[in-house]
Amino acid sequence: MPLRVGEKDFEQRVNTGLEDAFMRGTVRSAQEKLRTRKQASSEELGDWEAWRTLGEDIRSHTLEHLDYYLEQLSDKVAERGGHVYFAKTAEEGNAYVQQVAREKEAKKIVKSKSMVTEEMSLNDALEDDGLEVVETDLGEYILQVDDHDPPSHIVAPSLHKNRTQIKDVFADKKGYEESDHADDITRFVRDELRGDFLDADIGITGCNFAVAESGTVSLVTNEGNADLATALPKTQISVMSMERIVPTWEELDVMVSLLCRSAVGQKLTSYITALTGPKGEDEIDGPEEFHLVIVDNGRSDILGTQFQSALHCIRCAACVNVCPVYRHVGGHAYGSIYNGPIGAVLTPLLDGYEDNKDLPYASSLCAACTEACPVKIPLHEHLIAHRQIITEKENLGPMPEKWAMKMFGTGASKPKLYRLGSKQAHRVMRPWTKGSSISNGPGPLKAWTNARDMPAPANERFRDWFANRRRSEPDE
């Protein structure tokens, strides 16, 4: 699945989301649950703000010295007998993985959850080569079985489906006959996947954080699927985007604490796995061969720009979980595998403005995202910065809006003109005014009055009142 998903335009996607009462109910209750859990688990940590500052410091230090830490990571992986490949583009990354699969004469691949491989459309590339690729994260598996339904949430990709819908997917595609209880469905999926784990020739994982000092890949899951995907197949390939790195285990501790709490409100997830290189001589399990693919795919173009902190993202989706826009439109409305506020920031950076120019406007700038981010990415500020580029550099803003803003800029910077205009406002609006409000406004006001009344401009503005008052109290 590429970064951008679906054929529909932004407005159609939004309307589809708004009309999907099922999805909205599911998203709403998920957000509620995750918010409460995150709050409880972060309070328990003590001074959460101090932890966020620490998280931000670690991320910005690492990004500032990314070349150094990537080299260290690469050296350490090689020292432990692993192979490292730096992929400039998605195509290069895919080609490398395809090459390894060919050399191994692989037929089946099991995967644990990885956003960057989604971004690269790695599964498509491998399937084109005739390989069977099985997603083993439950959420990803549901989507894969459901004819590659796109993910709607960074951490919980099938969040838009409730358990009845999930039951139906398995009944339809896999002959599942039991109830829609989570226990039953999960047991069924475990049975299905167990065989795949045992048969697979290659296990592909993502990477939550690579530890530079030891050449370790760490994985955070609640299902243990990453452990099986790395313990059973003879070859392991981990794919990471180039910024997902920490200097030492000490920073890993902080980042994992922030990630688990922010993502799912847990102190730690059920499985935190740290894998270093292939199986050693004295070890009883693990892959015989280990490959680490480090993917750039447009990220180095973000380094050194005003958007650099967007690369601090640890994919916890805390911003998604508090976003009221996301709650109402759902993840598919963003048309990107990265959705919610971070998706609206990242997608134009990785995929350009032309096709994503609406995303930065899909926010009321309420800043709930910025407040929730465990590494303090100023998400709403990035959205404003995108808007500036869209209107002033890319010239993609609508013409009437451009003129309206020009008039506003001129009108509001010339006090006399402004005073005159605001004095006339109530007269100009009189044809649309009933009583003290306007319920069917003209032009751009229509979008407002479709859903709400608008107060009519006051007959006596505040400034008129103030001036009259001063005049009638000459002593003051």
Next chain:
Amino acid sequence: MNVSLFITCLGDMFYPNAGKATVELLEKFGCTVDFPEAQTCCGQPAFNSGYHRDARKVAKQTIEAFQASSYVVTPSGSCAAMLQEYHHLLEGEPEWQAEAEKLSAKSYELTQFFVDVLQVEDTGASFHAKATYHTSCHMMRLLNVTDAPQTLLNHVDGLEMIDLPRNYDCCGFGGTFAVKMASISKEMVDEKVSCIHDTGADILIGADAGCMMNIGGRMEREDSPMKVMHIAEVLNHTEAR
């Protein structure tokens, strides 16, 4: 104490009563209030929509309008937060940036000014009613004014304050967002209105004209009996005994 009032564009044109209450309230606590006539709008509509060239012109106008002021007080959290953005907006123009910093250092949102500068928590108001308060996002998250409104409201004699469920959620105003993304904005304001109605309060108190216009406008459309008031009107309210 001399205080210049920044009424804001929405306040001037749509909510003059909130402005009047602000003036009376400030005078009640010994402030001499002036109104620099050259003030217009804070520039936020252009800034938030990405038209920073246009916003810069308006910012400079606002800086000049309040150059002579020692304190600038505004009955709007969002506009007060915008004044704090001027420094970034005017990047590349160090002389204007220096002026922007002076303005932001002397600017306060109304409740913030009462609690932090005047050190007043009880405005002597009385109002026998059941009310709930809408925390506006920019006031809370960008300006970091979190407790002042509640502190002041808690001292109003007779006023029963009811907590607003999901008060952390945006009402869906977002300036041009309400027009550009009208369908999403409508869902957000509907959710907000339903939470407000759940409180059983008679009055919704707000401290930002934008949110009041959005929530109040939706309530009016739905024929809600609830009254929307600006916090200045409540804090300036006295009942005859």
